[in-house]
Amino acid sequence: MAIIIARHNPVIFKTQAIQVQAGPELLRYTPVGDPLSFEQMLQLRQPIQVDDPTQFELTLANLGVSADITFHWQQRDFRLLVRQQRPDRGDEVLKLLSGYVPAHELRLPLLTLMTELAEELLLETGQGWLPGRYQEIWLPTPYADTLPTDPNRWFHLSPHQGAARAVLCRELNLLERPRAYVHLPTNSLQLVYHMHLSVPRCADLSALHADESLDPQSGQLQAELDWQHPDLYLAELVDGEFNGQLFTLIKGELVAQQPNQVYLSEAFAHQTGWVVADEHCAWPSTSAAP
Template identity: 65%
Template sequence: MSRIIARKNPVVFKTQAIHVKATPEVLCYTPVGNPLSFSEMQALRQPIQIDDPDNFELTVANLGVSVDLTLHWQGRSFHVLVRQERPDHGDNVLKLISGYVPAHELRIPMLTVMTEIAEELLLETERGWLQGCYQGTWLPTPYAETLPLYEKLNFELTPHSGATRPVLCRELHLIERPRAYVHLPTNSLQLVYQMRIDLPDRCRKLTALHADEYLDNHGQLIASIDYRRPELFLVEIENGRPNGQLFSLEQGELVNRRPKHLWLSEALAPQRGWIIDQPRSPWPDGLERL
């Protein structure tokens, strides 16, 4: 049975369209136009075509971020994926932790990454929930009222590696060097950050959960967790590559998971130049691109 951990009125989301100029060496983006509501943004997310994947200039509907998060636990390493049911696509995908970038963070999208990790990745110990810290900055604690923190311990979030081609917002290089691609089916610019999460050694009965959000019949935004369906999956890394084994982490034990009829999200589909033209990636082929 799921447990509600937050109930609130939806935050008024505003963003902007994104002008993108790409060359084989660099991609530069600039927020343009009037603020867009969530519904206005969605209306612009229609399929587009690009003739040259290395050289183009266009305006896309929005900026999104994802984080390829590597978790280390008891001497083993894992990629972190979450499950998303997509009724509009008729599928289930395992995806990277991700989110839309609001207008006030378009120039510093790393702030959105930190918020998404805090909202989607929940780590429970026998003495409370872990807060994260990124290079001396505490991550938000959106569920502190219902999920009390373990004040003496926290997890550390650090940059893992970066893309070779630079991405700029106007004239400023983005920190942590994310990978960038324009997703043609959704007319959006996407940034993928590679990060590492290190857990404290003293957490022996750790459980990793994913917070799911939905709108109820009264228009309130509900966040919930379900211990019977953690919906957060760990893909083990062996010899530097994912081996296809999926686990959940429950009470300090790695539990083998075998979800059915899975796909991977488009972030793990083949990329040509600066574009990805597929709506999703087959399982397990896309794991090769983690």
């Protein structure tokens, strides 16, 4: 059963183009130009090419940010993914929790990611919904009016496996050391923050993803939650690699899923230097599982 957990008027999204200077050991990005609306940004997201994937300078349409979250449950390791249909690219992918970075947060993209995680990563127990913390910082609670929180417990996100190469916004070094790549098909810079999710002991944990869409009648954005289609997936890892097993987590039980005609997003495609050239990559066959 699906319910609407939030309604609000669309916020006027503004961002800026991103000038990137990349070298073998460091990538620096600088917001440039006039503010861009969402539609203007999309118009700039056209395929590009670079001659040398390790060293270049160019201007990109936007900055995107993602969370690569690992999770240990029932003595097994998983990565959290969400499903996304992409009609403009003609595919359906399993992807990281992610979002576009607005202009006022381009220097601190982790703030954008915290908002995205608060809105999209929903963990339910029998005593309520778990609020979240990143290190010592509480995440926002955008659905507090409709989803009562567990008063005594919370989930915790911690930094995990920072990238070896530095990323700077102008002169500001991003201390969390996200992985950075330029995605050639969308003319964008993507930052991936590696995190680990810890949860309190609870036998009835459910993991769900809230999906936001535009209501054509009211013109409002509405966030919807559907227990029949939780849409937050646990992809099992063995030695850090996907083994082809995919699950949802409902009331403490892992429920096996069969991904049909689905790909992994470009975040998992081969990276050369600072560059990812593929739209997506294949979901591993379960025959590869031990």
